[in-house]
Amino acid sequence: MHYSEIITIEPNKRFGQPCIRGLRITVYDILSWLAAGMSKDEIVKDYPELTINDITAVLSYAADKEHKVLKAS
Numbered sequence: 466m467h468y469s470e471i472i473t474i475e476p477n478k479r480f481g482q483p484c485i486r487g488l489r490i491t492v493y494d495i496l497s498w499l500a501a502g503m504s505k506d507e508i509v510k511d512y513p514e515l516t517i518n519d520i521t522a523v524l525s526y527a528a529d530k531e532h533k534v535l536k537a538s
Contacts, residue, residue: 468529471522483526485519495523 472483472492483492490512498508505520 466518466522468522468525471519472526485515485523488514490515492523492526495520496527499524 471486473485473487474481474483475487478484478487479489479491484490485492485495495508495515499505499520503511505517508520509515509517
């Protein structure tokens with residue numbers, strides 16, 4: 466599954482930040498939790514509306530976004 470099927474951007478939700486499947490959980494939220502040392506399993510346990518696939522999609526989205534920034538430089 467491509468991350469575009471999971472990551473959504475809605476102007477009226479979380480100020481247009483990329484979110485997970487229309488939820489109010491943003492890509493930034495998940496990246497912050499991972500950076501703080503939480504595992505994928507811990508995140509899913511704390512937020513049962515998320516799946517491991519959602520977290521993997523966040524990582525793919527972030528990697529793709531970073532790649533596009535590097536290509537534009």
